[in-house]
Amino acid sequence: MKKLLVSFLILLSTAVVVAQDIPENIAYTQIYDFIDELAIDKVISINSVVKPYSRNFIAQKLVEAQAKDSLLTKRQKADLKFYLNDYALERDTVPTNRVSATDSKTFNLSLLQPAFHYYSPTFKARITPILGMDILANQKGAITKRWFGAEFQATIVNHVSVYASYRDQSFNGTYLSDSEFPTAYDKISGAKITKPTFLNNLPGVEYKEANYGGDYSDMRGGIKAYTSWGSIGLVKDVITWGDNYNGSNIISGKAPSFPMVTLNLKPCKWFELNYIHGWLISNVLDSTNYYLEDYDEGVVKKHYRPANKFLAANMLTFTPIQGLNLSLGNAIVYAENNVQAAYFIPIAYYKSIDHLMTKGLKTENQNSQIFFNVSSRNIKHLHLYGSMYIDEISWSRLKPSNPQQNPVSYKLGFNASNWPIKNLSLQGEFTRSNIINYKHSIQTLTWASNSYNLGSYLGDNSQDIYVAINYKPIRSLNLNLSYTNATKYNDYEYVRRQVGEAISQKPFNEKIWHNDLVVFKAVYEVVNNAYAIINVEWNNAQGYDLTSTPIASETRLTGQEYLNKFTPKLYHGENLTCTVGFSFGF
Numbered sequence: 001m002k003k004l005l006v007s008f009l010i011l012l013s014t015a016v017v018v019a020q021d022i023p024e025n026i027a028y029t030q031i032y033d034f035i036d037e038l039a040i041d042k043v044i045s046i047n048s049v050v051k052p053y054s055r056n057f058i059a060q061k062l063v064e065a066q067a068k069d070s071l072l073t074k075r076q077k078a079d080l081k082f083y084l085n086d087y088a089l090e091r092d093t094v095p096t097n098r099v100s101a102t103d104s105k106t107f108n109l110s111l112l113q114p115a116f117h118y119y120s121p122t123f124k125a126r127i128t129p130i131l132g133m134d135i136l137a138n139q140k141g142a143i144t145k146r147w148f149g150a151e152f153q154a155t156i157v158n159h160v161s162v163y164a165s166y167r168d169q170s171f172n173g174t175y176l177s178d179s180e181f182p183t184a185y186d187k188i189s190g191a192k193i194t195k196p197t198f199l200n201n202l203p204g205v206e207y208k209e210a211n212y213g214g215d216y217s218d219m220r221g222g223i224k225a226y227t228s229w230g231s232i233g234l235v236k237d238v239i240t241w242g243d244n245y246n247g248s249n250i251i252s253g254k255a256p257s258f259p260m261v262t263l264n265l266k267p268c269k270w271f272e273l274n275y276i277h278g279w280l281i282s283n284v285l286d287s288t289n290y291y292l293e294d295y296d297e298g299v300v301k302k303h304y305r306p307a308n309k310f311l312a313a314n315m316l317t318f319t320p321i322q323g324l325n326l327s328l329g330n331a332i333v334y335a336e337n338n339v340q341a342a343y344f345i346p347i348a349y350y351k352s353i354d355h356l357m358t359k360g361l362k363t364e365n366q367n368s369q370i371f372f373n374v375s376s377r378n379i380k381h382l383h384l385y386g387s388m389y390i391d392e393i394s395w396s397r398l399k400p401s402n403p404q405q406n407p408v409s410y411k412l413g414f415n416a417s418n419w420p421i422k423n424l425s426l427q428g429e430f431t432r433s434n435i436i437n438y439k440h441s442i443q444t445l446t447w448a449s450n451s452y453n454l455g456s457y458l459g460d461n462s463q464d465i466y467v468a469i470n471y472k473p474i475r476s477l478n479l480n481l482s483y484t485n486a487t488k489y490n491d492y493e494y495v496r497r498q499v500g501e502a503i504s505q506k507p508f509n510e511k512i513w514h515n516d517l518v519v520f521k522a523v524y525e526v527v528n529n530a531y532a533i534i535n536v537e538w539n540n541a542q543g544y545d546l547t548s549t550p551i552a553s554e555t556r557l558t559g560q561e562y563l564n565k566f567t568p569k570l571y572h573g574e575n576l577t578c579t580v581g582f583s584f585g586f
Contacts, residue, residue, distance in 0.1 A: 004449045014194070022083070022153045022163045022266075023237060026253055027203075027586045030478060031086075031527055033470070034079055035061055037425070038385045040417040043071050048078035049327045049373045050274045051240045051253075053426035054231075055153070057089035058083075059402045072423050078475035086528040087151075089117055089124050107331035111211070114584050124155040127401035128529055130167055132583020136535075138575045141176035143191050143213070145169070151585065161233075164221035167585075169205075171214040178222040180569065193568040196451035199513065200489060200568075201247050201515035204256050220257050230265040232558050237301050239276070241315055241329070242411070243375045243385035245427045245456050246466040246484065249369045250389050250407040251313075255452035256281070260311075263346050272317045272328075273322040275346035282309035282335065307444045312343035312350055315373075327328035327373040334366040334442035386412045389455055391447070403504040405408050409456055413466075423472045431464040433455060436506050439494040460549035462509055476525040481518075488513040488545070488566060491555040498553040510548055512557075513566045515541040531586060541567040 010235035024031065032051070035058060040047045042060045049274045062084050070078055094117040097110035107118040116127040130149040134222060135142060149167040156162070173181065173191025181187045191213030194202045205216040221237025225463040236259040241246035260278035286307040291475030295301035313331035319328065332343060342353045351368035358365045373387040391407040396408070413429035437460040440448040447454050458464055468482035490510055492502040519537040557565065563572055571577070 021054045021224045021231040026052050042380045043068050045326050056090045059087035075463050081129045081494050094387045106383040124156050126153045130585030134461050134581030136579040138577040140570050144172045161224045167218045175212040190569050197565050199566045202455050204254050235338050242387040246429050249411045249452050249456040255449040258449050270319045275314045278311040280309040280311050282444045283306045283451045284444050286381050309444050323378040325375045332368045333445050353510045367440050383415040386573040405434050405503050407434050407437040409437050425470040427468040432461050435461045435503050441494045441496040463487045478523045480521045484514045484517040493553045496555040502553050511544050512562045531583050533581045537577050540574045
């Protein structure tokens, strides 16, 4: 064992290290869009099926683009210079800033950009503040959103990365109108525009108690050991799996962050492995697990604990030719008393393992999934992609004579960038998810964490059409005009004895909810880590009464009840909502 450990340390010390493996928050859409744009223009090549990217990976791609600056437009060159400054530490230097308290090759404390940087050959550190406010208002009143916190990132001896990010956030409903929200409780409830049942693309949260609206915190962080060909870590973060521009149908990143063991291996140019083992939040009480509290004289109170819920998943990506990435993977959600060693095997077919562990007892197996992703940037200025998530599959259901449909979700999309007009891109995406997809008859085994679906934000039996025009006239200014047509159809519960009848129903049959959404969004990164936004959106959300004959497992509500379930009251009906904001950190 000692010899093995020594050999591993020698390997680490002799490896050619490209730099640290600190993930870049996926909310920093500006840099992700720019990296994607460079890849579509064939300036660089990337595998975009798994995010977040590491800060070093982004810095490496920026340096690659710098070496090919003759291929860049004038605006792209300005963007490149701007982002290289933000990733200076990953390039073994400190950034230059407009207003600095100190300025040296070793450390830098600056006001614009607001950050502290320290560099030495064996230790690099970055601390950035997080502070911001948005005000959003329509005819139903106004909600103020504010957040504050800080981020810390460090690299130790070029082989260990440590990071932490804390954000305290709140939605204040005090300014909502009395006509729509007449009581204090209505205003508090109305400010909570993110809930597991709401069909929007906002990040999921778990609210704390607050007497003014929705208050919550988001703590992310982790530690990783890395070399030039891979990394292993323990992190609590948000991830996305599957190419997309409007939410993935595999792992969308909508659920709150959860702890996980991560593994990334890229031993050669044509193969990459990503693996996670996560501890999900079941939101289901375990009646056999509780604390006892001396609550009052002679009174003992039971405090029940949540049931365990785990996720193991892998994604294998093959690159037969540059620009074409073929990815496949599988996952399992399981809810045993303890983690299972077999699910820590990074390259495995987990359904087969599950059958071995459960079939002999004639007990219910766990919840397994398969997914695929194809991404092509082989045609310059064009990104074509598609993904499929298969919850359960039966080959007999593929027969035309079988009325049952397999619970699958698929997505097709494109992004045409910088052609025929420079600095302009056109995106289109189509997503469909069949009946019962993402659901399970055992609540601890659903494809969800904190009750938020891990996959498509619309859930099962739904359809999403998304088109967008993106224009970048100058450095760090992004103007985006988009249209989303989102539809939810008949809603069925996964009841084991009745699931066959449910998946025999015609999918995408009767609408129970629909939302048209037109958004104009302008984001300007004034200096690194300082953002101004203006967002104007029109939406029309409606619920619908059903006329067909219901079946036993169908959730049957009135049109108004569907609207209440799936849409925050602020967005009921037709609305014109404006948002303005400024922040340090996103």
